[in-house]
Amino acid sequence: MTAARAAQSARPQLVIEQLTLRHGLLEAVRGVSLTVREGETIALVGANGAGKTTLLRGIAGAHRASAGTITFDGVDVTKLPGHRRVGMGIALVPEGRRLFANLTVEENLSVAIQRRRPGRWTIDSVIEAFPMLEPLRAQRAATLSGGEQQATAIGRALISNPRLLLLDELSLGLAPVAVEGVYSSLKSVIGEGSTVVLVDQDITRAATIADRVICMLEGRFVLEGARDELTREQITEAYFGLHRSAGAGT
Amino acid sequence: MTWVNDVIQGILLGGYYGIIACGLALMFGVMRIINLAHGDIAVLGAYLIYLLLEHWNVSPLIGLLPVLPVMLLLGYLLQRLVLQRSLRSGLLTPLLATFGLSIVIQNVLEQTFSPDVRSLGQDTGSLVTAAWKINSEISISALSTLIFGAAVLIFAGVQLFLSRTNAGRRMRATAEDPDTAELVGIDSRSVYAWATAVAVAIATVGGLALALRSSFFPYSGPDQLIFAFEAVVIGGLGSSLWGALLGGIVLGVAQTIGAQINPEYSILAGHIVFLVVLISPRGGLLTLRSARGARRALPTVTT
Numbered sequence: 273m274t275a276a277r278a279a280q281s282a283r284p285q286l287v288i289e290q291l292t293l294r295h296g297l298l299e300a301v302r303g304v305s306l307t308v309r310e311g312e313t314i315a316l317v318g319a320n321g322a323g324k325t326t327l328l329r330g331i332a333g334a335h336r337a338s339a340g341t342i343t344f345d346g347v348d349v350t351k352l353p354g355h356r357r358v359g360m361g362i363a364l365v366p367e368g369r370r371l372f373a374n375l376t377v378e379e380n381l382s383v384a385i386q387r388r389r390p391g392r393w394t395i396d397s398v399i400e401a402f403p404m405l406e407p408l409r410a411q412r413a414a415t416l417s418g419g420e421q422q423a424t425a426i427g428r429a430l431i432s433n434p435r436l437l438l439l440d441e442l443s444l445g446l447a448p449v450a451v452e453g454v455y456s457s458l459k460s461v462i463g464e465g466s467t468v469v470l471v472d473q474d475i476t477r478a479a480t481i482a483d484r485v486i487c488m489l490e491g492r493f494v495l496e497g498a499r500d501e502l503t504r505e506q507i508t509e510a511y512f513g514l515h516r517s518a519g520a521g522t
Numbered sequence: 523m524t525w526v527n528d529v530i531q532g533i534l535l536g537g538y539y540g541i542i543a544c545g546l547a548l549m550f551g552v553m554r555i556i557n558l559a560h561g562d563i564a565v566l567g568a569y570l571i572y573l574l575l576e577h578w579n580v581s582p583l584i585g586l587l588p589v590l591p592v593m594l595l596l597g598y599l600l601q602r603l604v605l606q607r608s609l610r611s612g613l614l615t616p617l618l619a620t621f622g623l624s625i626v627i628q629n630v631l632e633q634t635f636s637p638d639v640r641s642l643g644q645d646t647g648s649l650v651t652a653a654w655k656i657n658s659e660i661s662i663s664a665l666s667t668l669i670f671g672a673a674v675l676i677f678a679g680v681q682l683f684l685s686r687t688n689a690g691r692r693m694r695a696t697a698e699d700p701d702t703a704e705l706v707g708i709d710s711r712s713v714y715a716w717a718t719a720v721a722v723a724i725a726t727v728g729g730l731a732l733a734l735r736s737s738f739f740p741y742s743g744p745d746q747l748i749f750a751f752e753a754v755v756i757g758g759l760g761s762s763l764w765g766a767l768l769g770g771i772v773l774g775v776a777q778t779i780g781a782q783i784n785p786e787y788s789i790l791a792g793h794i795v796f797l798v799v800l801i802s803p804r805g806g807l808l809t810l811r812s813a814r815g816a817r818r819a820l821p822t823v824t825t
Contacts, residue, residue: 353704364705366702372702379691383706
């Protein structure tokens with residue numbers, strides 16, 4: 273059985289219903305509904321301003337929902353603050369890494385321990401998974417390269433042993449070799465059964481590791497389907513708003 | 523030689539200003555709140571110790587011990603019940619909230635204890651008058667030395683807490699980026715509450731120092747706030763933890779030298795140094811980073 277089929281038969285882990293998220297008067301996410309099954313990897317693609325980052329932040333608890341509900345593992349988390357959601361197993365690697373610049377690499381990892389769930393990820397196992405961080409343990413995050421920062425940010429999210437990992441713009445601002453390194457590490461994480469929702473401008477790369485691809489435009493889902501069912505042309509058309517799939521979720 | 527004595531007295535006086543400034547710098551560093559009630563909280567602490575001493579005949583230093591946890595709790599509740607709500611409404615609201623709190627504390631103290639001036643110096647026995655006489659012109663007060671030693675211990679303690687404990691690291695992370703701190707599982711509201719609790723407890727030590735070395739009355743708070751604020755600004759406006767102590771020392775030395783020139787110039791000399799630092803391009807003695815960089819920085823801790 274393929275990973276995609278296994279994911280299809282798994283129970284729903286994240287259920288979003290008619291979710292609306294606003295930036296002031298602007299509706300960044302407009303009544304979207306989505307079901308993510310346990311172990312599934314979803315690539316969320318779309319142009320700048322489509323609402324991808326806002327949606328991820330809404331799931332993680334960094335953005336208050338104006339309407340709709342978010343249910344995780346059967347529990348309504350819509351009104352829970354971000355730190356409580358981390359404790360339940362939702363972790364976000366935010367756009368731009370957002371490391372604590374004045375803290376060392378090890379301190380950046382250790383601050384995430386408070387809500388840590390039982391699991392394999394510890395500071396040492398993260399360093400093991402990202403060997404480039406070993407000599408940088410005592411180095412301030414502000415002095416790291418983009419790839420090192422991204423590895424630290426992913427490690428910081430993994431420390432909580434999440435069941436749902438949200439990854440926002442993994443490759444943004446990284447050298448191609450660093451992107452390669454980050455994605456190859458990611459495959460081992462995904463391979464361990466975590467549920468992943470991934471946002472990336474690099475459609476091809478994101479689609480290669482995803483079971484399902486969802487394209488967003490102006491706060492709505494305009495294309496949704498299994499990776500194998502969608503062509504690059506379909507995704508590109510939806511990305512630029514040239515095509516709106518009749519079968520897409522709202 | 524008189525000048526040497528002035529500098530020594532100024533440095534020791536700076537210890538008191540450092541203690542008062544420490545809590546203010548901590549709150550500013552973590553939450554970007556300028557607590558206008560900070561001086562009044564210090565005076566409230568002094569009154570609580572005074573109240574204790576009225577019923578039990580103990581040393582003020584012993585009296586501090588039961589008051590500290592009470593003030594810790596008060597600080598925690600102050601943040602949870604008052605300041606946290608005001609934080610949601612921008613920078614001006616916490617300023618107004620603490621200004622209001624300052625007025626409330628002053629009036630409650632006046633109603634409860636009368637406007638009489640009080641001091642706890644006489645309750646410490648010979649500590650207030652004890653001094654080491656180096657020569658005919660240089661004399662070092664035991665009480666001032668004790669207060670300066672307490673200041674160094676407090677700053678070292680806060681530094682160790684911030685750099686060596688998980689709670690301290692979480693506080694530094696929250697000070698840098700509270701939104702991201704939430705995303706890694708840190709309850710920023712709890713961190714803010716503990717930062718305020720620690721700041722209020724340190725202010726209580728400052729209140730005791732004030733009560734021992736000088737006198738206090740219900741409206742002493744605003745003066746202490748000004749000295750604390752000047753020390754924080756001179757030290758680099760929260761960009762360095764130890765800067766607050768250094769700022770206090772500079773303020774103390776300026777005041778004692780000003781007093782040497784003319785007793786009326788004592789406070790004025792401190793204000794002039796404060797203004798000069800405020801308008802200088804560096805904006806503080808230990809301002810190591812740009813204003814943009816310091817915007818979200820807790821007092822820098824070297825690990």
